[in-house]
Structure formats: structure tokens, C-alpha cells
Amino acid sequence: MRKTFKYRIYPTKKQDRIMSQWLEECRWLFNHFLAERKNAWEQEQKSLSLYEQHASLPALKEQRPSLASVHSQVLQNVAVRIDLAFKAFFRRVKAGEKPGYPRFRGKGRYDSFTFPQSGFSLDGNILRLSKIGNVKVVLHRPVEGNIKTCTIKRSSTGKWYVMFSCEWEPTPLPENNEAVGIDVGLHSFATLSTGEHIENPRFFRQEEKALAKAQRKLSKAEKGTLERKKRRKVVARIHERIAWKRQDFIHQHSRRIINRFGIIAVEDIHVNRMLHNHCLAKSISDAAWSGFFQLLSYKAAWAGREFVAVNPAYTSQTCSSCGHRQKMPLSERVFKCPCCGLELDRDHNAAVNILGLGLQSLGINP
Template sequence: MPKAYRYRLYPTKSQVSRLEQTLEICRWVYNETLAMRKNACEQEQKHISYYESKRQIPLWKKERPELSTVYSQVLQDVSLRVDLAFKAFFRRVKPGEKPGYPRFKGKGRYDSFTYPQYGFKLDGDRLHLSKIGDVRIVLHRPVNGTIKTLTIRRSSTRKWYASFSVEDDPSPTPQKETAVGIDVGLESFVTLSNGEKIENPRFFRTDEKALAKAQRKLSKAGKGTRERKKARKIVAYVHERIANRRLNFAHQASRHLVDRFGTIVFEDLNIEKMKKNHHLAKSIADVAWNQFIVITKSKAEEAGSRVILVNPRNTSQTCSRCGMIVAKTLSDRVHSCPRCGLVMDRDQNAAINIMRLGLQSQG
């Protein structure tokens, strides 16, 4: 199964200069490849393939010798990124979705490059990168499996990371017989069908005042000044802190579930549609349900467990004991059935219905 490992890099000043130069050269190749394919399509009604655009790189090297300072396969991967962007565009056009034409990358807007097969080597606490040198890396956990690709990424706060894409043979633990339904929410992060709850940490809400203060300083700073550059970095730090806390919480909560249950059932929610409710959009984005479900799926696959997604229709309105539809508003926090007399927390009632639907779908 494919896995990804991310580690922090600590390059020297000279290595940072070479890394940033590599990003700028990759950005130039990306924009040139995109312009070539765009012009061919608009002016000649001709489609340029990935292999044709890749063959253009040696010709550009003759005109721009600085392209030779970047490993050849890294530049080929840039052409592949443009090709994937066009394929995604045409894939969205067919069903009538809003396609979003591939865009040119402005200065500072290209933040990663990839070694597809070769050009890198991991040796202890050093990562050898072709054309760049031996960069110090902090391996906080071992890389298990066969390394396929390496992506070097620069964060918004100018930190550098190495992400290894790995093929690994999972060693699943014995299948657990226990099953659980999960109702995600805003009051509580999740409610389990057995009545347990995980509280909503509200990371964005907690740091909202600090973020607003940093953004006010940014808006007051003059464009192009040193103060504005410093203020922008502070805003990026606050956003990064929120994202890191949210990701760490999702990993811990998903591990808690996967270690206990063999079958985990979620609702298949249309989160983008739910965000159109402007009263709840900020809170829905803050809890990051989709990130949590994706991480749980990944951990479950590795552990030999399974994650099931079910239709969310009427899971909150249906009585989990007798099946009667009991209408509720968002402010109604207790399920009270007039037919069978069941009274319980509305989220637990929904979680029981979710588990039932998941188990029924598996026969």
C-alpha cells in the first residue's frame, strides 16, 4: 500500500539559496510549458502531449544554461505536473463542472519539486540531493518500505520538508469484531454509537483573536516594506499553528478509533454544500471532518480494519429503536420518540442509525 512520510529539513544558508533557485527554475519551466501548450491549443488547435513537452527541455537548456543546475528528472516532473493539470481540467469539463483552466505561477507561488526515481539518497541524518548537496534531516521515525519518489517542499513560513512516497506491505493486526457508528458534529467533534463523545477542540476559534490581530498589522503595513514582510510571516505562522494542531488531533482521534474497532461507519457528507450555510461555514471548516475521515481510512487499511460511508439522509431524524421519523431542528439536542418512548442524545441516536446502515450495507 502507498504511504507518505514527511520529515523536517535543516539546510544551510547556501543550500537554501540553491533550493530556492531550483524552485524558481522549476517555476519558469512550468510557465513556459503551460504557455507552449496553451498557445498550441488556442492558435493551432493542436494538442501537445507530455512526451512532446518533455522533449523541449534540452532545447531550453541550450538557451538558458542555468537549467542545467537542476537535476533533469526534476524538470521532467514539472512537465508532468502541467500535463496532470490539463487532464484534470478536461476531466472537469466533461461532466459540466466549473473547470478552472491551469494558471501560471507567480513569483513565490511555486513551493515544491519532485525527484521521481533517482537523484536522492538517504544516509543517516543526511539527505543527499543531486545538484544541491547533503541536507540535514530529522528522521523522527524510520521509513518503512520501498521509497518511490521524494518531494521537497517549502512551507509558507519558509520551513523545508522532505516527503517520501513509499510502497509498503502492510502487516494487519487480527480483525476486530467490534463495530461503531460515528456521528460528526459541531457541538461535539464526534459522537460514538456507544454514547462516547470526543469534544470539539475548535482550534481556529481559539486562535481567531491572535489571527485577527496579526492580520490587522498586515493590512496597516505599507506594501513592499520590511514591516509588511514581517507581518505576513506572523500571519502565516498562526495559520500553520492552527493547521498543525488540527492535523495532530485528527491523527490521535483516528488512532483511538482504529485501535478499538474493526468496522467504523461514517456518513458520506457533502461538506462543500454544507459550507454554503454562512452561519456554520467557519465552524464546519474548523472541524475538518473530511481530513479526519481520510486519515481514519488510511490507518484502518493499514490495521486490517474497514471504514464504511453511508447515505446521511434522515440519520438524525429516524428513531434508532422503532424507525419512526421524528423531525428536529438543529437546536433540538435530545431525541424523544412519541411512538416507543425512546429518549436519548440526538447525536448518539444518529450514530446508532449510521452503524445500522453500515452493517446492513455489508450484509
């Protein structure tokens, strides 16, 4: 399997300047390759290949000498990114989805570059980058496996990170036959079929006032000024803080669930469709259900656990004891079955139904 390890790096001012220049050169090259493909199709109905664009790099270096300051494999990776963007575009066209044609990158909109094979090495807490030099790395945990690629990324707040993509052999956890169903919601972030609730922290709501204040100050600053640049960083820092809290929260709880249960059943929900409800869109985005399910999915694969996503239709309206179905408005928080007399929290009832559907899909008798 491939696993990515992300670490904070602290370049010197000179290295910061060089890496920022590399990002700008890569951005220019990205836009050039995109324009090449666009013009070739519009004028000649010809599709340029990845290898044709790789072959054009020596001539481009003569036209734009500043490209020569960037490592050759980093420039080649820009062409690979363009090729992947077009492959994804054509895949969406064939699937009948919204295509999303690759877009040109404005200034400051290109934030990473990759060494796909060579040009880097890690020696203790020192990262050696070709044409950049030795950069200090904060190795808060050891790198596992064989490092294959190295990506340098600049965050919206100006912090620098390195990401190592490694070939890695996971170690499965001890076998566990305990099963759980998970129902997500806004009242509680998640309810387990065991009856436990994970409270919804609402990180965005906590920072909403601070964010609104920072955005008001940003809107008053004149465009293109140093003051606006500083205020933009304040807004970005608040968003970054929210993202860190949210990511830590879902990592902690997904790990606890994977360690405790051998079979995990969740709802197969499409969050993008749910965001069309403008009354709940902000709260749904803040809850980060998709990220939670994604972490559960790949951690289950690493640990050798069973992970299954089931259709959530009617799970809140069906009695988990006798199967009776009744209407349940969102305002009703307790499920009361008129047939068997079951009285249960609506989210707990839904979680038990999700567990039953999950076990059925795995061929296990609930």
C-alpha cells in the first residue's frame, strides 16, 4: 500500500525565496502546457500527449531561462499533473458527470511541487533538496516504508510542509468479531448501535465570530496593498485552525472505532446533494461526515477490518425490533413503535438498522 507522511519544515529565508520562485515557475509551466493542449485541440483537433510535452521542455528552457533553476523532474511532474487533470476530465465526461475543464492557475494559486524519483534525501531530521539545500524537518513520528516521492507544499498561511509517499506494508490488528453500526447527524456527530453518542463539536460555529470580524477587516483593506495581504493571512489562519481541530477530532474517533470493532457499518450518504439544503448546508459542512467515513474506510483496510456502507433510506423510520415503518419528522427525537412498544432514541434506532443492513450485505445473519 501507499501511505503519505506529512511533516512541517523550516526553510531559511533564502530557501523560502527559492521555493516560492519554483512554485511560480511551475505555475507558469502549468498554464503554458494547458494553453498548448487547449490551442492544439481548438485549431487542429489534435490531442497532445504527456511525452510530447515532456519533449518540449528543453526548448522551453531556452525561451525562459528561469526554468533551468528548477529541478528537471519537478518540471516533468507539472506535465504529469496536466495529463492527470485531462484524464479526470474525460472520465467525468464519459460518466455523464459535471466535466470541470482544467483551469488556469492565477498568482499564488499553485502551492506544491513534487520530486517523483530523485533530487531529495532524508538524513535524520535534515531534508536534502537538489538546488535548494538542507532543510530542517520536524519528524514528529518516524517515516515507515520505502520513500517513493517527495512533495513540498506551501499552506495558505505561508507554512511549508514536506509529504513523503511511501510503499508500506500494514500490520493487521488482532481479529475481532464485534460489530457496530454508525448513524451520523447534526444533533450528535455520530451515534453507535451500542447506544453511545459522539458529541458534535461544531468547530466552525465556535470560530464564526472571529472569522466574521477578520473578514470585515479584510474587505475594508484596499486591493494590492501590504495591509490586505496581512489581513488575508489572518482569515487564512482562522480557517487553518478550524481545519486542524476538525481533522484531529475525526482522526481520534475513527482510530478508537477501528481499534474496538471488527465490523463497521456506516451510511452511504452523498453529502454534496445534502448541501443543497441552504438551511443546513453550513452545519453539514462543519460536521465533516465524508472525511470521517474516508478515514474509517482506509484505516479499516490497514487494520484488516470489515467496512461496509449501506443505503440509509428509511433507517430512521423503521423499527429496529419489529420492522414497522412510520413517518419521523426531524423534530421527533424518540422513536416510539406502536406495534412492539419499542421506545428508543431515533439516532440509536437508525444505527441498529444500519448495523443490520451491514451484516446482511456481508452475508451474516443479524
